[in-house]
Amino acid sequence: MNSRSLQTTIIFLVVGGILALALGGFFGPASRQFNTVLVEIQTWTSSRFLGVQDFFTAPRDIVSLRNRNAELETQVSQLQIQVIELQQRVNQTEILAALVDYARSDPESTYKAAAVIGRDPSPFLHYIIINRGSNDDIRRGMPVVTNQGLVGRVDAVIADAARVQLITDPASAVNVYLQNAETNAVSLGSVTGDVSLDMISQNVIVEPGDLVLTSGLGGGYPSDRIIGQVVTVRTLDFQLFQQATVQPAVDFARLEIVLVITNFRSVDITPLEPQTTP
């Protein structure tokens, strides 16, 4: 290795080390400041993108859209930016109002609102990143919901951000309860983001439209949170269980603000599970 390459390696190691220590929270206030700046940049980028996305994709009435378009054409670009920002604020206010109503309907739980600022860089994984972390008392295992239903569970936490595993993630499994059929099942995610049910007893009758709620079994999620509705059921005589596909209640493609249930502590039941002896 020549001296230039060695010098580059040393510079990268030193700067990388400082960065790693800062991200790890070893520099106290300076580290928090650094983390805050990183999260701010991520939040800013994400919020601008969502604003632009909202502007182009929000459904509107054709006539009002034309009028609106005509008005906008007469305005300068600065005003257009303001419209986008204001529209995003209105959307956020509506979402927050719905979330507040939802939180009021369940006074036993303590909620903390968080904005979705990113998604997992890998298409194999269905995770989101939120702008609340251990500084806001967010802990690993806390359930994440919206007013529409269950979103997922906190998987990893840093000072000012957390990563949430969605119930659509292929590795996600949630114990659920079919309200009409009065039976338990397991909700599974998939590569495509679809949710399906497995382990439904052959003895029960499941029909499209049945409501799917969390059962609370296993201690990983609180009970009675809406997952979605059954769309189709597959029953084969030679299989032990029935399967079903579910239409999730939450629109995972347009998640903007979520609620973390901060007074829920997930239970690790691994020590209680029976051990198989060789």
Add this chain to the structure above:
Amino acid sequence: MRNLIAFPLLGLAVILQSSIVSQIKLLSGYADLPLVMLAAWALQQRVKSAWHWGVLLCVMLGFVSSMPWPVLVIGFLGIVFVAQILQRRVWQAPLLAMFSLTFFGTLFMHILSFVTLRILGTPFLFGDVMGLITLPSLLLNMLFSIPIYAFMRDLARWVYPVEEYE
């Protein structure tokens, strides 16, 4: 010292990937901006710090993503390794090298991710992964590769200016 541009540039790439690129989906796949950037950088002839960039990218993505870190390390450093070989052998056709590296790099990364996650217990089906994630991602990465290659070539000229002799 100009090499330190790696920190803000790769940081920005990871932020863009996480907040914007990951929401622009084709079926269930999306482009991998950091991967294409690393491939384009490693293919530049005058670049001497491709390994450093690879390691830095692994650290940054390992911090954001839930993907097991061995996948990132083997995947990205493998891409740098292949780039170094291609750089010497296909130097007369840089775009061909870029396309080849993007194609095989994406394929390698996805197969590695698939195998690792399967071993860890995620119930993937190979056909679903290939059809819904890998092929769309390949197409998007190939589309991204041309402008990113041009950008990284200019960046390499700035980081490693040609020394003039009198």
